[in-house]
Amino acid sequence: MNALWDQPDRYGLLSRIFHWGMAILFAAQFAAAAAHWGLPRDNGLRQLLWSYHSDLGVTLFLLVLMRGAWGLANIHRRPSHPGVIGRAAVAGHVAIYGLMLIVPSVRLLAAAGSDRGLTYLGLSVFPARDAEIAWMQGPSEWHGELGWILALLVLGHVAMTEKSAEQLLM
Ligand code: HEM
Numbered sequence: 001m002n003a004l005w006d007q008p009d010r011y012g013l014l015s016r017i018f019h020w021g022m023a024i025l026f027a028a029q030f031a032a033a034a035a036h037w038g039l040p041r042d043n044g045l046r047q048l049l050w051s052y053h054s055d056l057g058v059t060l061f062l063l064v065l066m067r068g069a070w071g072l073a074n075i076h077r078r079p080s081h082p083g084v085i086g087r088a089a090v091a092g093h094v095a096i097y098g099l100m101l102i103v104p105s106v107r108l109l110a111a112a113g114s115d116r117g118l119t120y121l122g123l124s125v126f127p128a129r130d131a132e133i134a135w136m137q138g139p140s141e142w143h144g145e146l147g148w149i150l151a152l153l154v155l156g157h158v159a160m161t162e163k164s165a166e167q168l169l170m
């Protein structure tokens, strides 16, 4: 039971499963976005990777909510980050969490007000509207840019936390 929860000297099993599971899924999501950005429209790999972008994005959104709730439930027992560098690390984590929420949210908002609607794993989440709602589309213009900023933050995070990975997350 104890191994499930975070401890002051190491993250618990559930946090580690969330972290590494989502790390793999985010890597796949960034790969799809990179293919969408860099490959020509009729490229088969681009089409294959892009075909799961929306379903994977919604999945990641749901996982972020669950991981955030689990992180809050553990807030007083998880490893702390003292000192100036520790505060910078916490600020970095907060920025990653914020973007992990905002990036899919702006697209979901657009889908909720769109004339195409949204399906998730084949289930209808937002039915298609007769007419688009303009204000719900605006924030999604930043979806791609914010997604790339998130990718950069994650790269920086990987470079900086590599050394503590063994101690904290294995
Ligand atoms: C955390 C989840 C997500 C991440 C990290 C992410 C990332 C990205 C990135 C980086 C791009 C830009 C690709 C390019 O430059 O060509 C992009 C585009 C796009 N994404 Fe996502 N995405 C996520 C979730 C979603 C969701 C949930 C949806 C749909 C409901 C979606 C729909 C789209 C669409 C339609 C585009 C192309 C138009 C645009 O750039 O806005 N994404 N995404």
Ligand code: HEM
Residues within 6 Å of the ligand: 015, 019, 022, 023, 024, 026, 027, 071, 079, 081, 089, 093, 096, 097, 154, 157, 158, 161, 162, 164, 165, 166, 168, 169
């Ligand atoms: C090879 C890839 C990665 C490595 C080696 C790695 C390593 C780590 C380590 C060691 C920690 C704990 C460090 C600390 O508390 O200061 C951590 C925490 C964290 N990582 Fe990563 N990470 C990787 C990928 C990712 C990815 C892809 C994301 C998100 C897109 C991510 C998001 C986070 C967040 C938000 C935290 C804060 C603690 C939490 O709430 O779980 N990491 N990472």
